[in-house]
Amino acid sequence: MSFFTDAQEHSLQKLHQHEPGYAENLAFLKDSLEEFIARKVAPNAYRNDIEEVFPVETFHELGELGFMALPFPEAYNGLALPFTYYAAGLESLTKADAGFALGVAIHGTVSDGIQHYAHETIKAKYLQDLIFGRKIAAFGLSEITSGSDAQTMATTFRYDSATQEYILNGTKYWITNGMSADVFFVMARDEQGKVSAFVIDKAGKGVFEQHKIMDKMGVRSSNTAELVFQDYRVPSYSLVGELGNGFKYAMRMLNGGRITIAAWSTGIAQGAYEKLLKYAHERKLFGKFLRDLDNTKKELSEMTIEIAASRELYLHASYYKEDKMVAQYAAVAKVKATEAAVAICERAIQLCGGYGFVRDSKIERHLRDALLGPIGEGANEVLKIVVIPRVLYQAFEKKPLTSTW
Ligand SMILES: Cc1cc2nc3c(=O)[nH]c(=O)nc-3n(C[C@H](O)[C@H](O)[C@H](O)COP(=O)(O)OP(=O)(O)OC[C@H]3O[C@@H](n4cnc5c(N)ncnc54)[C@H](O)[C@@H]3O)c2cc1C
Numbered sequence: 001m002s003f004f005t006d007a008q009e010h011s012l013q014k015l016h017q018h019e020p021g022y023a024e025n026l027a028f029l030k031d032s033l034e035e036f037i038a039r040k041v042a043p044n045a046y047r048n049d050i051e052e053v054f055p056v057e058t059f060h061e062l063g064e065l066g067f068m069a070l071p072f073p074e075a076y077n078g079l080a081l082p083f084t085y086y087a088a089g090l091e092s093l094t095k096a097d098a099g100f101a102l103g104v105a106i107h108g109t110v111s112d113g114i115q116h117y118a119h120e121t122i123k124a125k126y127l128q129d130l131i132f133g134r135k136i137a138a139f140g141l142s143e144i145t146s147g148s149d150a151q152t153m154a155t156t157f158r159y160d161s162a163t164q165e166y167i168l169n170g171t172k173y174w175i176t177n178g179m180s181a182d183v184f185f186v187m188a189r190d191e192q193g194k195v196s197a198f199v200i201d202k203a204g205k206g207v208f209e210q211h212k213i214m215d216k217m218g219v220r221s222s223n224t225a226e227l228v229f230q231d232y233r234v235p236s237y238s239l240v241g242e243l244g245n246g247f248k249y250a251m252r253m254l255n256g257g258r259i260t261i262a263a264w265s266t267g268i269a270q271g272a273y274e275k276l277l278k279y280a281h282e283r284k285l286f287g288k289f290l291r292d293l294d295n296t297k298k299e300l301s302e303m304t305i306e307i308a309a310s311r312e313l314y315l316h317a318s319y320y321k322e323d324k325m326v327a328q329y330a331a332v333a334k335v336k337a338t339e340a341a342v343a344i345c346e347r348a349i350q351l352c353g354g355y356g357f358v359r360d361s362k363i364e365r366h367l368r369d370a371l372l373g374p375i376g377e378g379a380n381e382v383l384k385i386v387v388i389p390r391v392l393y394q395a396f397e398k399k400p401l402t403s404t405w
Contacts, residue, residue, distance in 0.1 A: 003034040003042075003092045003095065004030045004034050004088075004092050007307075007308065008029075008088050008091065008311065009026065009030070011088070011311055011312065012026060012029075012084060012085070012315070013026075015082070015319055016082065021081075025081055025085055028066070028070075029088060029089050029092070032065060032066075033065070033067060033089050033092065033093075036062065036065055037092060037093060037096045038096075040055075040058050040061060040062075041055075041058060041097050042096040044058070044097070045100070045221065046359075046362060046365075048097065048099065048100065048220070048221035049097075049099065049220045049221050049365055050220075050359075052214065052215075052220045052223075053221060054099070054100065054103055054177070054180055054221055054222055054223040055100060055221065056136070056180050058100065059100070059104065059107075059180075060133050060134060061133075062104065062133055063131075063132045063133010064132060066079060066132075067089060067093075067104075067133075068104070068111065068130070068131055068132065069131045070085050070086040071083045071085070071086045071112075072111070072131050076115065076127050076128060076131055077128060077131065077132075078131055082318070083256075083259070083318040083319070083321045084315050084318040084319055086318075087259060087260060087262075087263040087314055087315065087318040088263070090104065090105055090108075090260055090263045090264060090267065091263045091264070091266050091267040091270065091311070093267065094264045094266075094267025094268055094271075095267040095268070095270050095274075096271075098218075098219060098221075098264065098267065098268050098366070098369035099218075099219040099220055099221030099222040099369065100221050100222065101264055101267065102219050102222045102264065102372075103136070103176060103180075103222045103223070105257070105260040105261065105263075105264055106137070106138065106139050106176045106177055107130070107133075107136055107137045107177060108256075108260060109139060109254075109256055109257040109260065110137035110138065110183070110253070111127065111131060111137055112253065112256050113139075113185055113197075113240075113249060113250075113253040114127060114130065114137075114183075114185070114199055114240075115127060116249075116252070116253075117197070118199050118240050118241075119199075119237040119240070121237040122237060122238070126183050126199070126201075130183060135181075135182040136177050136180050136182055136183070137181055137182070137183045138175050138176060138177040138178050138181035138183070138185070138225075138227075139175070139176070139250075139253070139257075140172040140175050140178075140184055140186040140187065141153075141172075141187050141250055142174045142175070143155065143170070143171060143172055143173050144173040144226075147174075148379050148381075148382050150187075150247070150250075151189075151193075151195060151247060153187060153188070153195065154170050154171075155168065155170025155171065155172060155187070155188040155189070155229065156169050156170055156189055156190070156191075157169075157188040157189070157190060157196060157198070158190065158191070159236075160233070163233070164236045165205075165234060166233070166234050166236065166239060167206070167231055167232065167233050168186065168188055168198065168200075168229040168232040169229055169230060169231060169232070170188060170229055171226060171229070172186065172226065172229075173213075173227075174213070174224055175224065175225045175226070175227055176219075176222050176223070176224055177222070177223060177225075178210055178212075178223060178224060178225025179210055179212050179225045180223055182201060182202070183199060184200050184201070184227065185197060185199055185240070185253075186198050186199075186200060187247065187250055188246075190244070194243070194244040195244070195246040196239060196240070196243050196244055196246040197239075197245075197246030197249050197250060198234060198238045198239055198246075199238055200232075200234045200238050204232050204233050204234045204235075205232070205233040206229070206230060206231040206232040206233050207228065207229065207231065207232060208229055208232050209227070209228040210225050210228075211225060211226040211228070212224070212225055213225060213226060217368050217371065218365070218368035218369040218370070218371055218372050219368075219372050220368075254378060255321070255326045255327050255330040256321060256330070257377045258317075258330035258331060258333065258334035258377050258383075259314055259318050259321060259326075259330045259333060259334070261334050261337070261338065261373055261376060261377045262310065262313060262314035262317065262330070262333035262337035263314045263318070263337075264337075264373070265310065265338045265341035265370060266314060266337050266340075266341070268341045268345065268366050268369055268370045268373075269303070269306065269310065269337070269345070269366075269370070271366050272344050272345040272363055272366040272367070272370075273300075273303045273304075273307060273348060275348065275352075275361065275362060275363045276300070276347075276351055276352060276356075276363070279352050279355065279361075280296055280351070283355075290351070295351075296351060303344050303347070306340040306343070306344060307344070309336060309340070310333070310336055310337035313329075313336050313337065314333045314337055316329060317329035317332070317333040325391075327387060328388065328392070328395075331378070331383040331387045331391075332388065334373075334377065334378070334380070334383065335374075335380045335383050335384060335388075337373070338370070338373030338374045339373075339374060341366075341370040342367070342370045342374065344370075345363065345366045345367035345370045346367060348363050348366070349363050349364060349367060
């Protein structure tokens with residue numbers, strides 16, 4: 001199986017074929033990235049899942065290849081390509097190793113946030129290294145007692161005007177890349193409860209500890225950590241944008257994050273689907289191939305439809321990533337793709353029977369990985385109950401439907 005499907009290519013063709021450089025950009029995804037994934041990522045995914053290893057060297061090499069630089073502006077030596085190329089590449093990367101790809105995706109979200117909102121000193125210090133994967137980034141919003149209700153975070157900051165430093169205290173939890181990151185985008189609140197964001201590294205004064213969270217059911221080749229700050233002092237330029245606006249920046253970053261999780265989930269679904277498709281051409285039962293049973297045809301068709309819908313939605317949201325409608329597009333794509341992935345992985349295991357139930361089939365890993373999708377980057381329940389209706393109602397107020405037909 002190819003790592004880059006014809007369907008992915010056609011979707012990109014539709015959006016970009018008339019733009020200069022389209023053939024070269026597509027060739028990067030189909031040749032360089034595909035070769036890299038086949039050589040470095042796919043062969044190690046099984047072992048990294050078992051041993052809970054995030055392949056740091058592979059991350060650096062992917063950066064050197066230019067993958068993380070795809071959507072970044074030329075001012076930072078990025079390739080200034082539409083986000084769609086990056087998202088499509090992420091889909092392929094995820095098909096090979098969803099844990100590793102999750103680390104890449106979150107790194108991208110943070111790099112994007114730094115580019116948009118951080119102090120010039122921070123950009124000068126880190127952005128080049130982040131864009132080319134020489135440094136790794138992590139996003140620190142969640143805490144053990146505050147996930148969906150993130151504004152209730154307990155991590156605090158205060159300003160020491162004598163030293164012109166911010167002082168962080170608290171514990172972040174569930175932080176992807178938390179063990180291997182060099183740069184951390186961390187949210188904390190002041191005495192009034194207002195949230196600000198900080199970009200920090202490990203060179204501050206005070207306590208900064210990283211503890212690995214073990215035994216996750218899925219995305220085991222990503223590392224997830226608890227980060228502990230005790231009187232951790234960071235320079236004043238660590239503050240992102242304006243004081244008290246940290247939550248706003250985090251939510252905007254999560255729009256991009258949700259698009260990448262939609263692409264990520266589509267990659268998982270495609271992986272499970274392809275393994276089922278291959279097995280259905282090999283397995284014989286009742287004198288037929290599994291693929292020739294009516295139910296298999298129907299379910300493969302349904303999977304094709306769900307994957308196509310997921311892919312179109314994440315590419316649509318990617319295309320409009322800087323549009324004011326992005327919150328809606330990203331949330332819709334994320335919900336659809338994450339739910340489709342879980343359903344497809346579950347059905348792929350069912351249709352593979354006992355074979356699907358063992359590690360060796362490599363399908364069960366897809367289900368374990370897929371189950372993170374509906375939880376992370378805004379639980380789907382929150383997106384359906386809060387985010388999507390909010391945008392819907394705002395749109396209605398702006399442009400009321402005075403008549404319907
Ligand atoms: C492997 C992994 C990696 C992660 N990586 C990161 C990271 O890099 N950075 C980071 O900051 N966080 C990260 N997270 C945290 C993740 O974003 C949170 O787990 C998620 O936001 C849900 O928060 P919670 O786990 O506290 O669940 P809770 O907030 O306790 O929610 C539990 C459940 O309640 C339901 N629910 C929640 N709110 C509502 C509502 N308003 N209405 C109806 N139902 C609702 C949902 O079903 C939800 O799943 C990661 C988590 C995991 C498991």
